[in-house]
Structure formats: C-alpha cells, structure tokens
Amino acid sequence: MNKATADFRNRFPALSQQVYGKPLVYFDNAATSQRPDCVLELQKTMTEEACANVHRAVHRLAMDATELYQQGRQAAAVFIGAPVDEVVFTSGTTAAINLVASCYTRRFLHKGDRILITEAEHHSNLVPWQLACEIYGTELIVAPVEQDGSLDMAAFRKLLEKDVKLVAVAHMTNVLGVENPLAEIIAAAHSAGAVVLVDGAQGIVHSHVDVRSLDCDFYAFSGHKIYAPTGIGILYGKRHLLEEMPPYMGGGDMVDRVSFEKTTYGPLPLKFEAGTQNIAAAACLAPALKLAAEVQNDAALQANLEATDRLLAEQLATIEGLHCPSLANPLRKGIFSFWIDGIHPTDAAEIMDKLGVAVRTGFMCAEPLIRKYTQHGMMRASLMPYNTPEEVGIFMDALRRAIKMLR
Amino acid sequence: MTIQEISEQIVEEFSVFDEWLDKYEYLIETGKQMPAIAPEAKTSENLIEGCQSRVWLDCREEDGVLRFTADSDAVITKGIISLLIRVFDGQKPEDIVAADLSFIDRIGLKDNLSPTRANGLVAMITKIKAYALAFLQKEENGQE
Numbered sequence: 001m002n003k004a005t006a007d008f009r010n011r012f013p014a015l016s017q018q019v020y021g022k023p024l025v026y027f028d029n030a031a032t033s034q035r036p037d038c039v040l041e042l043q044k045t046m047t048e049e050a051c052a053n054v055h056r057a058v059h060r061l062a063m064d065a066t067e068l069y070q071q072g073r074q075a076a077a078v079f080i081g082a083p084v085d086e087v088v089f090t091s092g093t094t095a096a097i098n099l100v101a102s103c104y105t106r107r108f109l110h111k112g113d114r115i116l117i118t119e120a121e122h123h124s125n126l127v128p129w130q131l132a133c134e135i136y137g138t139e140l141i142v143a144p145v146e147q148d149g150s151l152d153m154a155a156f157r158k159l160l161e162k163d164v165k166l167v168a169v170a171h172m173t174n175v176l177g178v179e180n181p182l183a184e185i186i187a188a189a190h191s192a193g194a195v196v197l198v199d200g201a202q203g204i205v206h207s208h209v210d211v212r213s214l215d216c217d218f219y220a221f222s223g224h225k226i227y228a229p230t231g232i233g234i235l236y237g238k239r240h241l242l243e244e245m246p247p248y249m250g251g252g253d254m255v256d257r258v259s260f261e262k263t264t265y266g267p268l269p270l271k272f273e274a275g276t277q278n279i280a281a282a283a284c285l286a287p288a289l290k291l292a293a294e295v296q297n298d299a300a301l302q303a304n305l306e307a308t309d310r311l312l313a314e315q316l317a318t319i320e321g322l323h324c325p326s327l328a329n330p331l332r333k334g335i336f337s338f339w340i341d342g343i344h345p346t347d348a349a350e351i352m353d354k355l356g357v358a359v360r361t362g363f364m365c366a367e368p369l370i371r372k373y374t375q376h377g378m379m380r381a382s383l384m385p386y387n388t389p390e391e392v393g394i395f396m397d398a399l400r401r402a403i404k405m406l407r
Numbered sequence: 408m409t410i411q412e413i414s415e416q417i418v419e420e421f422s423v424f425d426e427w428l429d430k431y432e433y434l435i436e437t438g439k440q441m442p443a444i445a446p447e448a449k450t451s452e453n454l455i456e457g458c459q460s461r462v463w464l465d466c467r468e469e470d471g472v473l474r475f476t477a478d479s480d481a482v483i484t485k486g487i488i489s490l491l492i493r494v495f496d497g498q499k500p501e502d503i504v505a506a507d508l509s510f511i512d513r514i515g516l517k518d519n520l521s522p523t524r525a526n527g528l529v530a531m532i533t534k535i536k537a538y539a540l541a542f543l544q545k546e547e548n549g550q551e
Binding site: 020344346347349350351353354355361362376377405406 | 426427428431432435459460461480481482483484520521523524
C-alpha cells in the first residue's frame with residue numbers, strides 16, 4: 001500500500017475496526033461503500049445543528065439546512081456535468097428508475113412499444129419495467145450478454161430495430177463489473193428513435209461521468225455506493241423530458257398553486273420531489289462527491305486500485321475449480337463475481353466473515369444473469385480505492401481456508 | 408431420548424468450542440455425515456427456498472412417530488438441519504409441536520448466523536412444526 005492509500009484509508013473510521021477480533025477486510029463495496037470523515041462530520045452537523053426542514057421557513061436553522069441541501073444538489077450536478085435543475089433527488093437508484101418507468105412510460109409510451117434492457121441488469125433495472133409493461137401494455141425485450149459479461153452488441157442492434165422506444169442499461173453491471181459501451185449504445189438507440197436510461201449505480205464509482213457528452217436521456221445513481229449515506233440518490237433527466245413527464249408523487253414542495261379544482265406543479269426539479277427528502281443525506285453528497293472527484297484524479301490512489309485489482313485477479317486464477325466469467329474481460333472494473341466447484345458460496349462467505357472478511361453472495365439482485373451460468377448464487381468481491389494489496393492477501397487466505405474446511 | 412435430553416446434549420457438545428470456526432467445523436462434519444434424502448423426496452412441496460441456499464425436508468409417519476430426512480446445497484445449512492433432525496427424528500408429533508427450542512439460542516446459533524441463514528433456520532423449524540401439526544390434525548379427524 002502506498003502512502004496516499006494509507007492516508008486515504010485513515011479517513012474511513014469503519015475500516016480500522018476489528019470484527020470477531022480480526023482486522024476488517026471490507027470487500028462488499030458494490031453493495032455499499034464506507035463513509036469518510038468529511039461525510040461523517042456533515043452528518044453530525046445536519047443532525048445536531050442544521051436540523052430543520054428545507055425551503056419552508058425563514059428561521060436560521062431552516063436557512064442553513066436549505067443552503068447545505070442545495071450544495072448537495074449542486075455537487076451532484078457538477079459531478080455528472082448536468083444543469084442543476086435537471087438533477088432530481090430520489091431515495092436511490094431504484095427510486096430513480098421507478099420514477100422514469102412510471103412517469104416517462106405514462107407520458108410517452110404506447111401499447112406495443114418495446115423497452116429494451118440487457119440480460120445483466122440488476123433487478124432494479126428490470127422489475128420497474130415489468131411493472132410498467134403490466135400497466136401500459138408495453139413489451140420488455142432483453143439483449144443477451146456474452147459468456148464474459150460483455151453486451152452482445154450485434155444482438156443489441158438487431159433488437160433495437162423492433163419498435164424499441166426506450167433502452168435501459170447499466171453503465172457497469174453489478175455482478176460481473178463489466179462497463180457497457182455507452183457511447184455506442186446511446187448513439188445506436190437515438191438513431192433508432194429510442195431514449196436511453198443509464199443505471200449508474202456501479203458506473204458512477206468507477207468511471208468519469210459527463211451526461212452531456214454521453215448524451216444519455218436519464219442517468220440514475222445512489223449516494224451510498226460513492227461515500228455518501230444511504231437514502232439519497234440522483235435522477236438526471238434531460239429538461240424537455242422531465243418537463244413533459246407527469247409528477248411521480250403528489251404532496252408538499254412539488255406544487256405551484258393548489259386548489260380543490262386544480263393544482264399546478266412546481267418547477268424542475270421540485271416537481272418530482274414531493275414531501276420531505278432525506279435532507280442530511282442529500283447535503284452529504286457535497287463532501288462525498290467532492291472527495292470522489294479528487295480520488296478519480298489522484299494518480300497514486302488509482303495506481304493502488306489497479307494494483308489491488310490486478311493482484312486479486314492473479315490470485316483468484318490460482319484457485320482450482322474457480323470460475324469468474326469476467327476475470328479477463330478488459331472492460332471489468334473493481335468487481336469479481338465467481339463460483340467454485342463443489343463449494344456453496346454462502347458457506348464460504350460465512351466462514352470468511354468469521355475471519356474478518358466481508359463479501360457478498362447469492363443472486364446479487366440479478367437472478368436471471370446468475371441462472372444463465374447455471375448457478376444458484378455466486379460470491380462477489382468488490383473494491384474501492386481504499387482497499388489494498390495487503391487486504392487481498394488476507395482475503396485469499398480466508399478463501400483458501402474456507403475451501404479447505406468445506407471440501 | 409426426549410427432545411429435551413437431546414437438546415441438552417447438543418448444548419453440551421457446543422460448549423467445548425471457544426471459536427466460531429470450530430463450531431463451523433462441527434456443523435460441516437455433521438452436515439457431510441447426514442443420511443441422504445431419497446431422490447423422490449426432493450419435491451417442490453418439500454423445498455424451503457431461501458435467497459442463499461435451498462433445503463429439502465421430508466417427513467413421514469412410522470408407528471406413531473415422525474421420521475425426517477433432509478438435504479441442502481449448502482453444507483453448513485446441512486449441518487444446521489442435521490441438528491434439528493437429531494432432535495426431532497423419531498419423536499411423537501405432539502412432543503414436536505410442544506417442543507421448547509431454546510437450545511438454538513443457547514448454542515449461539517441464531518446470534519452468529521447471517522440474517523438470511525437465521526431466517527432459513529426459522530423457516531426449517533416452522534416447517535417441522537407444521538408437519539407435526541398436520542399429522543396431529545389428521546389423527547384427530549381420523550378418530551371422529
């Protein structure tokens with residue numbers, strides 16, 4: 001581990017704790033990341049000092065809370081290169097996708113129109129579209145992925161020709177960690193007359209996102225995968241689409257004039273933000289995303305992440321009977337999902353937990369993809385820039401010990 | 408032996424392990440040694456499907472007592488269910504319905520299992536008790 005990484009790690013109190021008397025090795029970052037000092041401090045401030053509702057009162061606390069809340073939105077807008085009023089707060093990626101599946105479909109799609117997703121989507125980018133299809137009579141179609149987790153672009157292009165009006169695709173897939181060729185996907189979709197929603201839950205962490213140069217129509221991500229607290233997410237949407245879409249929920253803060261006869265709605269993005277939001281978590285996007293931008297531009301931290309990823313890839317390849325479909329895929333970033341012949345992943349993970357190592361197992365909210373590999377679950381190790389080659393050593397020792405106990 | 412006596416025996420066996428890894432070793436060994444379930448008993452009615460692992464639990468009556476066999480794709484799960492089978496196999500349905508299962512807490516199983524695995528354990532116990540209850544009700548109906 002280089003010095004930059006050691007210093008960076010020290011900013012995350014959770015990483016220095018012990019579990020079962022063993023140093024914690026946290027390799028479940030694709031589920032949620034740990035939080036740095038700057039985020040923890042602001043969470044405390046939002047609870048102890050600026051605890052008030054936003055937009056609604058003239059008193060000092062409300063003004064402070066509103067200011068910090070707006071800074072969170074501003075930071076999210078800057079981080080993805082979007083105009084600030086096209087950045088909608090949601091509770092997370094799932095809520096953001098549900099919003100589009102509900103409101104865009106209701107306004108723009110008709111019976112028989114097709115919605116195209118891929119075989120590697122998280123349930124959050126699959127089930128909302130199934131619900132929309134039930135209500136609006138649209139049809140869901142699925143583009144296959146290759147054995148190594150790459151999207152089959154030829155098949156994707158072919159499916160696009162079939163009355164597809166919306167494409168919903170992961171920036172980076174949550175099981176296999178493979179980055180999709182967004183520029184190519186978006187250009188092809190647009191020329192076929194379809195809009196594109198990008199599920200950025202994983203991609204936001206490992207790629208630089210600029211929604212304007214990407215030209216995607218919607219981009220959704222969660223704060224908690226990128227150093228911020230749980231309960232806050234972002235939906236970016238192109239202004240003309242958001243303006244045309246009906247509101248998702250009704251309530252306070254999303255209205256212009258209200259009467260029993262007729263209600264008019266507030267401007268973007270408030271139209272989609274009925275009710276009191278997770279104010280503290282929204283504010284925390286500011287320090288979290290500022291840090292994330294610094295990390296993306298820090299050569300030493302990136303070198304450490306690459307070295308850690310490379311070492312884990314090399315080490316996993318030495319385990320007999322281990323299958324990691326995207327291991328050698330050059331588009332894979334920071335995520336390894338695999339299975340081992342004769343070993344149930346949950347058995348192994350439970351033993352590894354007792355050795356201090358945190359990983360994820362099961363369907364990982366992508367049951368159709370896991371079943372494609374005729375598995376009933378996999379183990380996933382997912383990295384952040386605060387993980388180290390030393391931790392890979394502990395992880396591998398734990399994995400080998402679990403295999404030895406279970407075989 | 409009664410359910411209570413077997414439970415006490417299990418608590419005693421677990422008391423010699425200080426470390427959780429040793430308890431896992433024990434569960435893995437008992438899981439591996441568990442008698443196999445008949446292939447035809449691996450039906451969808453006998454399946455308890457969890458997010459992480461699958462369990463098949465078969466129950467039949469033999470001279471007034473219930474006989475259990477089980478299988479799982481995860482060996483630690485198998486170890487856990489083999490403990491339950493050791494307690495309940497060959498017991499009368501009324502004793503199974505009335506059984507106190509505090510031994511599970513006393514060996515620290517619930518506290519140290521992952522939540523999904525703990526839910527699975529609850530599901531297994533529920534299924535065992537449901538089998539026993541169904542047999543009791545069948546008996547009562549038969550007597551009427």
